[in-house]
Amino acid sequence: MTLKPLQDRVLIKRLESEQKTAGGIIIPDSAQEKPMKGVVAAAGPGKDKAPMSVKEGDVVLFAKYAGNELSIDGEDFIIMREEEILAVVE
Template identity: 60%
Template sequence: MKLKPLNDNVLIKRVESEERTASGIIIPDAAKERPQRGTVLAVGPGKGEIKMTVKEGETVLFAKYAGTEFKVDGEELVMMRQDDILAIVE
């Protein structure tokens, strides 16, 4: 299924966090925090005077509880407004 966000919405796939610490300790699933980093899969056209500054393929940082999570074809995705994106990772 292909999704095209409307207005100033952005479709993001979370990037999984590391399973080991720098010292080599394995982190169990129950202790992991939700990743706040993801890859932009699709971007809406914008809304009114709001121009879209993120592009498909960029890696971004976003607020911990931002957006709406859902599954499409077995993949967990997040749809959020561009305002919820904090930074673009370069």
């Protein structure tokens, strides 16, 4: 299935969290928090003739509870408005 976000919405694939600390301690799945970093999988055209500031492939940071989670073909994504994105990682 193909999903194309409308207006200023962005589809984000969450990046995997670290399995180990810097000191080598393995973090169990139950203690891991959801990462607040992801890759833009698709972006809408923008709103009110204003172009989007993110594009497909950008790595972005977002708030912990931003957007709505959904599953497409067994993969988990988040769809959110562009304004909920905090930063682009370069």
